[in-house]
Amino acid sequence: MELAKNIRLYYLKHFQELPFDKQLHFAGRLYSWNNDPECGKLISELGKQYINGVVSADTILSELINKPPSAQVNAPSLREPYFAKYHELRGLMLALFRVRHLLYYYNIDVRQDFVDIKQYDDLHSLAETLIHDKDAMRALSTYAVNYIYLVDHILFDVGSNIIDVEYLFNLGDGYDVENKDELMLLIYLYTHCIIGETNYYERGIKPERIGGYTKMLDKLEKLIEKHYENINLDSKLEFLACCRIMNYQTALFETIYAECAESISLDGDFLVDRLNKAGQTNKTTFEQSEHRNVLFIMSTLKYQHA
Numbered sequence: 001m002e003l004a005k006n007i008r009l010y011y012l013k014h015f016q017e018l019p020f021d022k023q024l025h026f027a028g029r030l031y032s033w034n035n036d037p038e039c040g041k042l043i044s045e046l047g048k049q050y051i052n053g054v055v056s057a058d059t060i061l062s063e064l065i066n067k068p069p070s071a072q073v074n075a076p077s078l079r080e081p082y083f084a085k086y087h088e089l090r091g092l093m094l095a096l097f098r099v100r101h102l103l104y105y106y107n108i109d110v111r112q113d114f115v116d117i118k119q120y121d122d123l124h125s126l127a128e129t130l131i132h133d134k135d136a137m138r139a140l141s142t143y144a145v146n147y148i149y150l151v152d153h154i155l156f157d158v159g160s161n162i163i164d165v166e167y168l169f170n171l172g173d174g175y176d177v178e179n180k181d182e183l184m185l186l187i188y189l190y191t192h193c194i195i196g197e198t199n200y201y202e203r204g205i206k207p208e209r210i211g212g213y214t215k216m217l218d219k220l221e222k223l224i225e226k227h228y229e230n231i232n233l234d235s236k237l238e239f240l241a242c243c244r245i246m247n248y249q250t251a252l253f254e255t256i257y258a259e260c261a262e263s264i265s266l267d268g269d270f271l272v273d274r275l276n277k278a279g280q281t282n283k284t285t286f287e288q289s290e291h292r293n294v295l296f297i298m299s300t301l302k303y304q305h306a
Contacts, residue, residue: 003261004300007293010269012038014286020049022290028105029294032201034304047106057102057110062117064095072282074188075139075181082136083143086126092118093143096150103155104202111155124160127151131162138174141185142192149196165212168193172216177223180230180278186223187235190216194242201298203305205246217248224252232278233263233271234292240299253299260296265289271296 011018011026018026027042068091073079083090095114102108115123127148130136137144145168152162168189175186194213197205205213220239224231236256243250265272268286270293273279283289 001257001300003264004297006269007271008297011290011293012042014268015042018287018290020046022287024050024101026290026294028101029201029298032104032305033298034301043105050101051106051108057113058117061095061098061110061114064098065091065117067091068094072288074280075185078139078181078185079143082139085136086130086140089126089130089140089143089147092123092126093147093150096147096155100150100155100200104199120156120158123151123156124158124162128162131167134171134174137171138182138185138189141189145189145192145196149193153196154199165193165209169212169215169219172219177227183223183227183231184235184278187220187231187239190220191235191238191242194245195238198245198305201245201303201305210246213242213246214248217243217246217250221250221252228255229277232276232280233259233273234280234283234295235278237292237295237299241295244299244301245303247303 008030015023015026023042024046027036027039027046030036031039031043065088073083095118099110099114102110130140130144131148148163152160171189172186175182177183177186193216194205195201197209197213217239224236224239233256236252236259240253240256242248243253259275260271263271263274265284265286270286270289272284272289272292273281280288280292283292
């Protein structure tokens, strides 16, 4: 698709204007998705900064756990009580991502450094507590799912495997889908289960789990069709990326891409929310729009790691 090619080129041309975390996200996602050679080179170059100080990984990881950087959080009023209840969650998730990226991008294994700081039994206990706290799972959505998959499916292989796809699917019944924020959290809950299953675009879906994740996409397809105007573009594009991963056929590709064609920023070749009632009005700059745009690019490309 020509629009996606233009956006990719625009982000690469202005790559140095992005903050480091956005650079790593953009290049890492596209390199993982289809071995994008330019993004592979950028990941290698970013490693100089990302690996710097890895000899003191315990210090870096401790800082992420105890003093996570601030961030714009979707649906803050619904989530804040659960961030307070699980006050370590966001910091632990960020530290786990640091461990994951070092391992899969740079073949540097600091998992032992991590469990020296936070014992695996404690990590697993939090995952167990979280997954059985249905209200917290629904509200925290992305954060809870990322944490659980990183601990129990990606970084540590201890055979506990607390992930039950049918259980996660059934969590979707507890949302008020007439509420825009709750609908968004449901979409992110399901899509991040699929993304977590792939180890953030490194591999395909386990055959025995395809049926469960297909049920998630079936449900999301119907919800997006029914509530289309009340869903932001980022959520729609994350759904399409998951459809591409699962080779799931839907007419929503055409519908959502038509919205994308009418959603180009006046400030450059990147997408912003324009045509729906749930637009992310706090995420309209080139930098803030990176997540939305890399999802769009990915959704137009074959998923090579399937």
